[in-house]
Amino acid sequence: MRTVPSILHLDMDAFFASVEQAAKPSLRGKPVIVGGLGGRGVVSTASYEARVFGVHSAMATAVARRLCPNGAYLWPRFVAYREISEQVMAMMRELSPLVEQLSVDEAYVDLAAGPYGPALAAVPPAEGSEFVEAIAQDLRADIQHRTGLTASIGAAGSKLMAKIASEQAKPDGLVLVAPGQERAVLGPMPVRALPGVGPATEQALRRAGLLTVAEVADLPEEELVRLLGKAHGAGVSLMARGLDERAVVPDRDAKSVSVEDTYEVDLADRDRVLHELDVLAARCVRRLQAAGRSGRTVVIKVRRFDFSTLTRSETLRGPTDDERVIAATARRLAAQVNLTGGIRLLGVGVSQLAEYTQEDLFAQAAAEAAAEEAAQAAAQAEQAASLEPASAPIPTASAERSLGSRLWMPGQDVRHEEFGAGWVQGSGVGRVTVRFETPDSPPGRVRTFLVDDPALSPAEPLPLRPPVG
Template identity: 75%
Template sequence: MRTVPSIIHLDMDAFFAAVEQASKPSLRGKPVVVGGLGGRGVVATASYEARRFGVHSAMPMAQARRLCPNAAFLSGRFAAYRQNSDIVMALLRERSPLVEPLSLDEAFVDLEAGPYGPALAEVDPETGAQLVLAVAEDLRADILERTGLTASVGAAGSKLMAKIASEQAKPDGLVLVEIGSERAVLSPMPVRALPGIGPATEQTLRRAGLTTVADLADAGEAELVHLLGRAHGTGIHLMAFGHDERAVVPDRDAKSVSVEDTFEVDLADRDRILHEIDQLTARCVKRLRAAGRSGRTVVLKVRRFDFSTLTRSETLRAPTDDEGVIAETARRLALQVDTTGGVRLLGVGVSQLADYTQEDLFAQAAHTAEVEVEVAAAGEAEADVEAGVASAEVGGADAADTAPAMPPALRRWLPGQDVHHAEHGPGWVQGSGVGRVTVRFETPYDPPGRVRTFAVDDPDLEPSDPLPLRRA
């Protein structure tokens, strides 16, 4: 048992929306919603200004628009979120080598393993708690200085309590749970406060008259095992007392890399489905290579018009990150699925990951078989958020040379996308339609900028990389 609350949980506040507001001066202090903008899109993150209208993550975007029609609805910029996440994670690693990222904006840190470890081991618990508070406050100040973003931090003797403390700290706060006070903190909370208790488990417990964490502790292990099964019941009973011996595991290894899109209109044409699989494969491979990984198993996910979801997979002889091999395999898997009636969602993933890429025979054979004609892609879509934002670009060619080529798509612009104009400089897309695109020209370092409208194919307007939130 720890004598000092030396595990911290950091959670960036409304991260995606906060990055957008910091990048775009005209949106600061205003409601911002990030997510899929199509008819079937969902909210990835809402700013606190939008949350006051009832908008929250995982909500259908159509509902969010009804609740907060005056919000800025943006498609998301994964490159910008990754850029700022890297800064935050680097600041965490300055405090300890034991950093366990849970997502781009969330991580556990074990301070005992870092430069503060010896001091924490030598001081009394009260002094140690004060040192942890000072370290956490310095961390939050450094994040604000480097990115302009705020973070909420919880400190405790376990991952469970640190996570609960950071929830209490939101937004832009710091909460420390002293060693020995875990049960007092947990007791009045609803059962859903504990990880592993979802809606179904909550209903089971409620039918048994158990609504608070105190009720779970009082019920006893035998009753919870009877209601929930041995593994789940035992785990919940331990958590009800604040017991959690899980270690902070640095850089948890991803088990797979995948991307998926939900389409506004069900896809019924087989060639269009195969074309979308090619696009998904390209994005999946881009993520795979960015992580320095390769994989053996290709997985295809298909959700049909009736919401039935099918997955098909094929394991290769060796790991690969070859786009042609993965696309060919995914297409082969698609031919095993009945798509009569239409497809509303497609996903392509790679699992059984390895730390290297092997020049395997599959890749060589695929390259040899390819037609030696290169068809340039019509453009590359802005990378989607971790929850999945629908791709807006269409381009490339069918791998099968007997299939009709897809017509080149007009260049399209996504709300929130970074752009650069030869005359007006950097800006971002406010909206587009009817052959026009509206751009606000501003940077993170200046006051709100002017708005101008151009033709969607204006040669002086180009996509650009995100600017850092703070000048170098």
């Protein structure tokens, strides 16, 4: 066991909502909710001002709107979040090569493996704790200086306690648990505070009269194994006593890459389902290629109108990142599924990942088939035009969507040729409302335009702070 709390757990405070408030001066100090905006949307992050009204992550957006009708409801801007995340993770890697990123806004770092490690090992535990506290406070200050955002940090001798400490530190704080104090900190907490203790485990413990972590820690491990099963019971017993020897593991290897969408209106048309699978396959491939990976098994996920969910998969001869191959495979898998009644959710994923792509006969065949199909379509169009020059094809629903008015999402970055940078506040009835402001400007003025105004265009996110140094 460590004698110095040299493992840090960092968690950005209300990350998505905080980025939006930092980017949009008019939203600072106001309730901001980021997530899906449709009838089936789910809250991803709520600012602390919104949480006062009872809004929280994973809540249905429709419920959030009833609780907080005057909040700003924004579509996620993942490009902006990733840029800030990369800055924060780079700062953590300056402290140690052992950084285990759990999500875009959360990570562990092991200070003992970095440049401060020898100094931490050379001083008494009390001085080592003070040194760790100073490092953590400097990290929080650097993050706020470079991004304008706040982070909460927990420091402890294990990942378990560092995570629990960061929860206690929220928002914008630092909590340090000295090695040896684990049981004193954990004891009064409810059993749900332990990782892996969900509603079912909580109920099993409650039936046995175990309500606090201290009561679980005092129970012999054999009793917990009897209550919860061998693996889970032994794990809960160790956690309740504050024992956790898991190492901080950098660059956790993903086992799969997938994307999915939930639709506001059930998909009832097979052609529309196939079109959406093509869109999902393209998004999945972009993620694969961004990670420098390929995959051998293609998986589709289908949730039907009655909430029944099923998956189908097909394993290819070799790993691929070819969009045509993955889309064609997803379409073949969809042919195995009964789509009558309507589809609520679709997903496309790739597993059995590799760091290379083999020469794939599937990809070559798909390319040849696509070229032949295009040539046949062109020939048919030419023939039809010669026979009936005055006739025009009837556009499909998907074509109408692609050729119709641009879709402006609340929170989206835009630029106007006359008024400069701004963001979409709302749209509807052929109009889009834009607030013109930047991260370093005062709250801006609101103007309304036609949705097809040629002077208005999508834009990349502006940096929250000027580049440092």
